[in-house]
Amino acid sequence: MDITVNGLSKTYTGGAAPVMAIKNCSLKIKSGEQIAVTGASGSGKSTLLHLIAGLERADSGSIKYDNTDITEMSQNKLDDFRLKNIGIVFQSFNLLPEFTAYENIILPLMLQSKKIDKTRIDKLAEYLDLDSRCEHLPSKLSGGQQQRVAIARALANEPTVLLCDEPTGNLDKKSSKAVIDLLFNISNKLNVTLIVVTHDESIAKRFDRIITISDGVLGGDIQ
Template sequence: MDVVKVVDLCKFYGTGNTKVEALKNINLTIKQGEFVAVVGASGSGKSTLLHLLGGVDKPTSGKVYIDGVDIYGLSEKELAIFRRRKVGFIFQFYNLVPVLTAEENMLLPLLLDTKKVNKDHFEELVNILGLQDRRHHLPNELSGGQQQRVSIGRALAYSPSIVLADEPTGNLDSKNSKEIIDLLKISVRKYNQTLILITHDLNIASQADRIITIGDGNIIKDEVINSEIL
C-alpha cells in the first residue's frame, strides 16, 4: 500500500533573475512500512521535499497525498489537525518545551488534541526508548541523546502513518547516533510506520530499505537496498 504519493511536485522561490527552483516535477511513491533515506548535497532540495511531505510548506505546484488524502486540498485548520495526527516530525534540534518534563513533551501532541492517552502504547514507547528513569526530568536535565529520544517519543506518541526525520543524529556523537537510528528502526518496524529520513551520513543511509538521491531539485537516483520490504 502506498502511504505517500507525490505528483509533479515543484517548489520555486523568488522570481526572474532571483528565481530558485528548489524542486522540479518530483514524482514519488512510498509504501507503508518502508524506511527511506534521502541523501544529496547541501541545497539539493532534500529538506524542501521533507517539509512539503509534512505539510509545513506549500508547493508552487503539484500534489502530495498522505494515506490517500490530498493534503494541500485541506484548509489550514484541517491540515494542522491532519499533520498532528498523521505525521511525526523529528529534527536535528530537539525543539522540546523547556518547562515540560520528558513525559509531558512526549504527550504534547495528544494533549493539544485533547485525546485520551493509550497508556499501554505510551508505556511500551517509554520502554523502547529507554526513558523509564528520565520521564519526569526537564530537558535541561537530559543528555543530547536522551533529548532526542524524547523528541522521537513525541513524534511516535500519536502512532502517525509517517515519520519524517531531518538529520536526527546531526548533533550527536557516533555512539548516540547509532542508538537513535537503531531505536527508529525498531519503532517503525514494530508499529509498521513509514520512516523518511534525511542524512548526510552514508552509513546511516545504507541501513534503509531504499535510498533516494536528490540533486538540483531532481531525483537523480532511486535505489532499493532491502527488497524484502518492498
C-alpha cells in the first residue's frame, strides 16, 4: 500500500503554551519501502508515526493509504482499518500482562473474531524464536523476547504496513541488532512497508531511506 501524507499538522494544547508537534509535513511512501525516521528527542518523529498509524488525529492535512484517506474516517472505521492493515510495535512493548505470549500474538485475530490459523501462528512464533515461550506471561520473558512478541502481534494480521516506534529503545545493542535484522527480513519476505522511528544513527544508516525531522518540520529525505 502506498502512503501519501499531505500538509499534515498537529498541535498539542493543554500545557502552558500550545506545541506544534508537526508542521505542514508532506511525504510519499511506496509500498514495500523501508524507511527510518530520525530526529532529536521531541522533534515530532513519534507524533508523525502515530498520525500515520491513526492513533492520533491530525489538525489539518491528509493521510492516504492508496486512495483511502484515513483522516476522513470515523473512529470505528479507523480502528477497523488499523486492525486489518497496520501493525504497530511500541518502544515499551505494551503487551497485555495478564495474557500469555501466545494470546498477545493472536490478539489482533481474536479482536476480529477470525479463525486462528494455528499453523501459521506457530510458524511465526518459531520464526521469531518464541515457540518455547508461548505459554508464558510477559513478566516471565526477557526484554528481547517481549519485543519479539510485540513484533509477532503486529504481524499476526498480515498487515501491509509495519510501524515501529523506537523498537530497540529498551534493548541492549545485541538485541537491538537482532530486532532490526528481523524487521528487515520480515519486510523483505512479506513485502511489508516498514517505517521505523529511531534516534539511533547507526540503526538509521541501515535503511534505504532516512527522513529527518526537526521541530515538527521534515528536514532531509535521504534515499
